[in-house]
Amino acid sequence: MNIKKKKDGNTLTVMIAGRIDTATAPEVDARINESLDGVESLILDFTNVNYVSSAGLRVLLVLQKLMMKKGGMKLIGVNDDVNDVFEVTGFDEILTYEKG
Amino acid sequence: MIKKMIDIRICGLIFTIASTAFIIALSIPFFTEARLQPFLYDSGVDSMGALICAALFYGCLRQEGEGTQNFRLLIVLVSLCFAVNEVLFFTSLVPEQRTLCFTLCLVSKLLDLVMVTLFCRYIRVTLGFEGKLAKWAGIIIPVLMILEIIVLVSNIFYPFTFGVDANGVYQTTPLTWVEDIYLIAISVITIIQILMCRSSRREKAAAMTFMLFPVVEYVLIEHFGNSGQYGMILMSLIVMYCIIFNEKSTKLAATETELHMAQEIQTSMLPSIFPAFPECSDFDLYASMDPAKEVGGDFYDLFMIDEDHLAMVIADVSGKGIPAALFMMSSKILINDHALMGGSPAEILQRVNKMVCINNDANMFVTVWLGILEISTGKLTSASAGHEYPIININGRYELLKDKHGLAIGAMEFSKYKNTEITLKKGDSIFVYTDGVAEANNAGGEQFGIDRTIESLNAVPKGASQKEVLAGVRAAVDAFVKEAPQFDDLTMLGLTYRGSEKGVGSKAEQ
Numbered sequence: 212m213n214i215k216k217k218k219d220g221n222t223l224t225v226m227i228a229g230r231i232d233t234a235t236a237p238e239v240d241a242r243i244n245e246s247l248d249g250v251e252s253l254i255l256d257f258t259n260v261n262y263v264s265s266a267g268l269r270v271l272l273v274l275q276k277l278m279m280k281k282g283g284m285k286l287i288g289v290n291d292d293v294n295d296v297f298e299v300t301g302f303d304e305i306l307t308y309e310k311g
Numbered sequence: 312m313i314k315k316m317i318d319i320r321i322c323g324l325i326f327t328i329a330s331t332a333f334i335i336a337l338s339i340p341f342f343t344e345a346r347l348q349p350f351l352y353d354s355g356v357d358s359m360g361a362l363i364c365a366a367l368f369y370g371c372l373r374q375e376g377e378g379t380q381n382f383r384l385l386i387v388l389v390s391l392c393f394a395v396n397e398v399l400f401f402t403s404l405v406p407e408q409r410t411l412c413f414t415l416c417l418v419s420k421l422l423d424l425v426m427v428t429l430f431c432r433y434i435r436v437t438l439g440f441e442g443k444l445a446k447w448a449g450i451i452i453p454v455l456m457i458l459e460i461i462v463l464v465s466n467i468f469y470p471f472t473f474g475v476d477a478n479g480v481y482q483t484t485p486l487t488w489v490e491d492i493y494l495i496a497i498s499v500i501t502i503i504q505i506l507m508c509r510s511s512r513r514e515k516a517a518a519m520t521f522m523l524f525p526v527v528e529y530v531l532i533e534h535f536g537n538s539g540q541y542g543m544i545l546m547s548l549i550v551m552y553c554i555i556f557n558e559k560s561t562k563l564a565a566t567e568t569e570l571h572m573a574q575e576i577q578t579s580m581l582p583s584i585f586p587a588f589p590e591c592s593d594f595d596l597y598a599s600m601d602p603a604k605e606v607g608g609d610f611y612d613l614f615m616i617d618e619d620h621l622a623m624v625i626a627d628v629s630g631k632g633i634p635a636a637l638f639m640m641s642s643k644i645l646i647n648d649h650a651l652m653g654g655s656p657a658e659i660l661q662r663v664n665k666m667v668c669i670n671n672d673a674n675m676f677v678t679v680w681l682g683i684l685e686i687s688t689g690k691l692t693s694a695s696a697g698h699e700y701p702i703i704n705i706n707g708r709y710e711l712l713k714d715k716h717g718l719a720i721g722a723m724e725f726s727k728y729k730n731t732e733i734t735l736k737k738g739d740s741i742f743v744y745t746d747g748v749a750e751a752n753n754a755g756g757e758q759f760g761i762d763r764t765i766e767s768l769n770a771v772p773k774g775a776s777q778k779e780v781l782a783g784v785r786a787a788v789d790a791f792v793k794e795a796p797q798f799d800d801l802t803m804l805g806l807t808y809r810g811s812e813k814g815v816g817s818k819a820e821q
Binding site: 233264265266268269272273276298299300301302304305 | 627629674676716717722750
């Protein structure tokens with residue numbers, strides 16, 4: 212699990228690499244949340260995310276709900292496997308994302 | 312962050328082991344050199360002590376909680392003291408190494424100071440000592456400590472409390488007692504802390520072994536001209552370790568029992584007697600759940616809505632442990648209630664979702680597949696709230712049914728769901744499952760996957776009962792996973808439609 216953050220004005224871009232599962236989801240959650248002050252646009256770069264479990268989906272759901280009030284959230288570089296997970300669980304309906 | 316913590320711990324462990332190895336190596340000349348022979352016994356004690364330090368450090372390597380950091384630091388310091396002590400013996404009585412001997416004496420005394428202070432702090436943190444007295448102690452301790460350090464360091468310029476003479480022999484002075492002021496003060500404070508804290512008697516008794524410290528110190532200094540505070544602190548630490556950690560593990564065992572009970576309650580909530588509806592011969596139905604070690608959130612349910620309608624549910628709650636189990640319980644009951652109230656699967660899921668969302672502060676969610684079979688016609692209406700695609704066998708082979716998907720239940724309040732309708736002919740089957748099946752990992756991290764799941768279903772001989780079908784899939788998963796531990800719950804539900812006895816089933820074939 213590797214997380215890099217870049218803040219540009221009120222846009223926060225987070226690059227995540229690895230699996231987001233029960234073991235890593237709390238870290239992802241904490242690392243993103245600590246930088247959310249004043250952020251209106253959150254971009255999650257999923258280019259190097261190869262797996263998202265239900266624990267990972269929960270993190271995305273909480274962030275999505277939070278960012279809906281503050282501005283917006285977008286995922287970029289979502290690969291086919293992760294896209295499958297989004298489609299099966301119906302998360303494709305609530306998340307804004309681009310496939311990569 | 313977590314990685315860094317582990318690194319520091321590993322460094323500590325390596326240090327204690329290195330210190331032991333160093334002392335043992337250095338003790339070899341003690342057997343042969345006449346000068347060192349009087350210290351042979353002390354050297355043995357040092358080796359032993361350092362070894363115990365290493366073992367103790369290893370023992371609490373993974374311990375978490377208040378004061379454990381402090382505890383580990385203390386062990387490292389005690390180990391360092393043993394090492395310094397050993398070198399001290401080695402350099403004594405050698406006039407040329409007078410300066411080194413003096414420096415080591417000073418270092419050893421300073422280390423003592425830090426150690427006793429840390430021990431006092433450790434006791435305060437672990438046993439929980441608060442109030443006015445604690446505040447006073449917080450002022451007195453640093454002041455006395457600084458004074459003590461000034462006194463000790465001043466010996467560099469003038470042998471005020473101790474010195475090393477021209478022959479390399481440690482010398483006390485008439486003022487040596489000044490050194491003891493701090494030790495006595497902090498011992499008294501520590502003892503007061505132990506007596507006044509709100510901990511259990513056992514913990515108090517363990518900490519009280521520390522009270523022996525001044526006594527043993529006195530005996531050792533009076534009779535052997537040697538001080539034993541490292542040994543005493545080490546002994547106190549060991550006793551504290553045994554008692555406090557023993558208490559913790561008792562609590563842990565109790566929690567484990569509770570978790571086990573939760574798992575039992577959860578499992579007993581699922582229909583487990585098959586055939587589930589012995590009076591109904593129109594279908595063959597079987598379901599199984601093999602929970603992973605932890606309490607999980609998978610569940611299935613089977614119940615009759617009325618004489619002609621069978622409801623089948625399979626679901627997977629996000630997360631694990633007690634929260635998932637509680638969420639599973641409430642979802643299961645809600646689905647059951649709302650299904651009995653009537654409506655299509657999509658309508659039922661929509662209502663359940665609304666109910667779940669109202670009080671879902673934890674943002675948990677559950678993927679659900681709900682199917683209602685009209686027994687007389689074989690019409691199967693299902694709706695999916697973010698659950699895995701069903702695998703159906705309507706043309707002689709199992710294949711994936713890409714049904715219409717809605718969002719997992721509990722995620723968003725206004726989720727909409729769609730019904731998928733298929734008609735089962737006599738002999739047709741449906742297989743639903745949770746992600747534990749397709750996501751079962753082998754030791755190489757490879758997933759069993761949906762393709763292998765379908766393959767294993769097709770590998771089961773035709774005409775096998777659903778019990779045998781599920782056992783076949785399970786065997787295929789086991790053969791693939793081999794010795795890798797089961798990470799997720801493995802839940803499956805299978806149904807074969809045998810056609811209605813009332814003869815309406817044939818209609819559906821047209």
